[in-house]
Amino acid sequence: MTFWLLLTVNSVTFGGLLFLLSAGFSLIFGLMRIPNLTHGSMFMVGAYLGTTFLSGALPFTLNFWFAAILAALEVAILGALMERLLLRRLAGEQLAQVLVTLGVSFMVADLCLMGWGGDPVSVATPAGLAGFVRFGTAVFPLYRLAVIAIAVVFAIVLWLMLERTRLGAMIRAGVDDPQMARVVGIRVSQLFTIVFGLGAGLAAFAGMIGGPILSVYPGLDQDMLPLALVVVILGGTGSLLGSFIGSIIVGFLYNFGQALLPELAYFILFLPMVLVLALRPQGLFGGQIL
Amino acid sequence: MTGRHVAIAAAVFALIAVPYAITEAYYVNVASQILLYAIFALGLNVLVGYAGLVSLGHAGLFGVASYVVAYLLAADHGHAVAILASLVIGLVATAGFAALSLRATGISFIMITLALGEIIWGLAYRWISLTNGDNGISVTTRPAPFGLSLATASGFYYTTLIIFLFAIAATAIFVGSPLGAALCGTRDQPRRMNALGYHVWMVRFLAFMFSGLLTSLAGILFVYYNQFISPQTLALTASAEVLLMVISGGAGTLLGPVVGAALVVIVKNVVSGVRLTGLSGAVLVVIVRNVVNGLFEHWNFLLGVIFVAIVVLMPEGLVPGAVRLTRSAWRAANRQKTAAPSVAGPKQ
Numbered sequence: 001m002t003f004w005l006l007l008t009v010n011s012v013t014f015g016g017l018l019f020l021l022s023a024g025f026s027l028i029f030g031l032m033r034i035p036n037l038t039h040g041s042m043f044m045v046g047a048y049l050g051t052t053f054l055s056g057a058l059p060f061t062l063n064f065w066f067a068a069i070l071a072a073l074e075v076a077i078l079g080a081l082m083e084r085l086l087l088r089r090l091a092g093e094q095l096a097q098v099l100v101t102l103g104v105s106f107m108v109a110d111l112c113l114m115g116w117g118g119d120p121v122s123v124a125t126p127a128g129l130a131g132f133v134r135f136g137t138a139v140f141p142l143y144r145l146a147v148i149a150i151a152v153v154f155a156i157v158l159w160l161m162l163e164r165t166r167l168g169a170m171i172r173a174g175v176d177d178p179q180m181a182r183v184v185g186i187r188v189s190q191l192f193t194i195v196f197g198l199g200a201g202l203a204a205f206a207g208m209i210g211g212p213i214l215s216v217y218p219g220l221d222q223d224m225l226p227l228a229l230v231v232v233i234l235g236g237t238g239s240l241l242g243s244f245i246g247s248i249i250v251g252f253l254y255n256f257g258q259a260l261l262p263e264l265a266y267f268i269l270f271l272p273m274v275l276v277l278a279l280r281p282q283g284l285f286g287g288q289i290l
Numbered sequence: 291m292t293g294r295h296v297a298i299a300a301a302v303f304a305l306i307a308v309p310y311a312i313t314e315a316y317y318v319n320v321a322s323q324i325l326l327y328a329i330f331a332l333g334l335n336v337l338v339g340y341a342g343l344v345s346l347g348h349a350g351l352f353g354v355a356s357y358v359v360a361y362l363l364a365a366d367h368g369h370a371v372a373i374l375a376s377l378v379i380g381l382v383a384t385a386g387f388a389a390l391s392l393r394a395t396g397i398s399f400i401m402i403t404l405a406l407g408e409i410i411w412g413l414a415y416r417w418i419s420l421t422n423g424d425n426g427i428s429v430t431t432r433p434a435p436f437g438l439s440l441a442t443a444s445g446f447y448y449t450t451l452i453i454f455l456f457a458i459a460a461t462a463i464f465v466g467s468p469l470g471a472a473l474c475g476t477r478d479q480p481r482r483m484n485a486l487g488y489h490v491w492m493v494r495f496l497a498f499m500f501s502g503l504l505t506s507l508a509g510i511l512f513v514y515y516n517q518f519i520s521p522q523t524l525a526l527t528a529s530a531e532v533l534l535m536v537i538s539g540g541a542g543t544l545l546g547p548v549v550g551a552a553l554v555v556i557v558k559n560v561v562s563g564v565r566l567t568g569l570s571g572a573v574l575v576v577i578v579r580n581v582v583n584g585l586f587e588h589w590n591f592l593l594g595v596i597f598v599a600i601v602v603l604m605p606e607g608l609v610p611g612a613v614r615l616t617r618s619a620w621r622a623a624n625r626q627k628t629a630a631p632s633v634a635g636p637k638q
Binding site: 033034035086089090093094095096098099100102103104105106107109110111113114222226229230232233262263264265266267269270273274277 | 396397405412415417526530588597
């Protein structure tokens with residue numbers, strides 16, 4: 001019983017991390033119609049930068065949360081710059097844009113290897129959240145519960161941003177019909193930069209938040225990118241609700257698969273994706289952005 | 291005999307002469323690698339160039355064929371059984387890939403093939419009881435069909451050459467056939483092809499199967515060449531590498547992938563062996579030397595740089611791109627004399 005409860009909490013935690021990662025991926029896909037193949041790299045860079053702010057290798061040392069926010073801001077700026085300087089040159093050529101993000105992801109992976117070496121870097125759990133919560137006979141790590149709370153808060157904030165603000169309305173318009181949005185005076189190309197930066201920042205934030213659970217290592221980007229892809233294929237592109245539910249499903253599949261059938265965990269993870277593709281190619285929530 | 295026939299005969303003769311012209315085994319092996327990857331790139335080009343479907347999961351198919359051979363040889367089955375089973379399972383895997391990914395085109399096709407490729411990578415990596423995980427599987431022997439031992443560098447080269455010639459001839463016939471013409475039609479105008487009565491899905495499926503056949507052949511050769519297979523061979527980097535070969539040479543041309551394969555294999559071999567030394571003096575020179583050497587040590591970084599550079603600067607491929615750039619430079623120089631409008635090269 002305790003085992004299953006713990007597994008469930010781990011699954012929801014991982015689902016929360018995946019949501020932070022894939023919400024941006026899904027929005028970028030919905031708006032720009034390209035899968036951003038650097039998304040895993042941004043997750044990894046966020047974690048590496050965050051650990052560096054923590055480590056004391058720099059003249060200043062930040063606490064965990066400030067490190068995560070600063071890393072997210074930096075990666076958001078890098079993402080926005082990449083959109084402005086590289087992807088903008090290829091506007092309208094989606095294939096070329098995808099290939100450029102792929103090329104950049106290889107460069108980032110090798111730069112991280114040069115900068116931080118090949119050994120995994122573990123991230124200390126932030127002070128105050130290192131303890132456990134007792135719930136009946138089960139003992140839950142406090143930090144994992146905190147990650148769930150953070151993911152829920154971000155989901156609500158993102159939802160409010162998309163539903164209730166002017167920027168959100170413009171993004172929704174851009175996802176629905178970019179041409180019409182342009183006609184009514186929305187600067188869609190500016191939205192591209194904003195959404196790309198936002199998605200990059202969210203991914204980097206997720207990387208740092210996930211650090212105490214996953215640690216940081218070369219190849220983390222390649223581990224996370226397919227998961228974001230599965231979430232988006234499951235949930236449908238450009239849909240916040242789809243990302244959320246897709247993330248939770250993948251979180252459960254991943255953790256239960258690892259625990260019960262470790263050799264086939266990867267296969268189990270992709271099985272529902274195959275089913276969705278065969279039965280409902282637009283994804284479970286494709287088309288609607290909520 | 292037309293000029294074309296003479297050129298083909300001369301090229302085949304030159305390829306046959308390679309082991310005589312360069313006797314050093316290392317360089318013969320590099321030539322074998324080029325041909326091997328050319329077969330792979332020819333296979334991917336059928337999809338990327340002629341069907342307009344960009345696959346980022348082909349290393350997975352390549353790996354399926356490789357792993358089947360390695361697994362059966364490690365279990366003490368003969369070469370004939372291993373190779374035949376590998377082709378059959380490779381084609382079955384291709385059919386599965388095609389059935390799932392052909393539900394979409396364009397960007398969604400890329401995402402699905404990428405995810406499928408990652409599944410196979412994940413299986414190779416994690417299904418340790420079958421694949422031996424990260425340690426990979428070693429193959430100790432190479433076959434000797436019809437008395438031609440593949441154990442020597444030149445023996446392996448000639449076998450690869452025969453399969454390469456088969457692959458390129460088959461591709462030429464396929465592209466020139468009515469099916470190939472229909473395939474280009476589905477790339478450019480799928481709706482019209484449908485209205486004309488073509489079964490667009492089936493045309494694409496058959497192209498995918500042909501692509502899978504060439505990919506499996508290359509995968510089998512790869513195992514025999516390296517005598518080792520590990521999940522690294524199936525990674526996304528590998529899929530990207532072969533896509534780079536197709537795009538850099540020129541997608542949708544018969545020789546483009548071959549040129550691209552030669553380019554990537556040579557750059558990779560040169561990069562791993564050569565270091566700039568002796569350059570010293572001005573600070574700037576030292577910085578340039580260190581940057582170049584740094585790039586050389588990191589193939590993945592260089593791969594990314596080449597990728598981005600080619601996509602941004604000459605998306606139609608190196609050969610047509612170089613022609614276009616020279617032409618426009620030449621035209622700019624002669625602008626006063628000829629007032630001809632500048633015509634860009636064919637877009638990808």
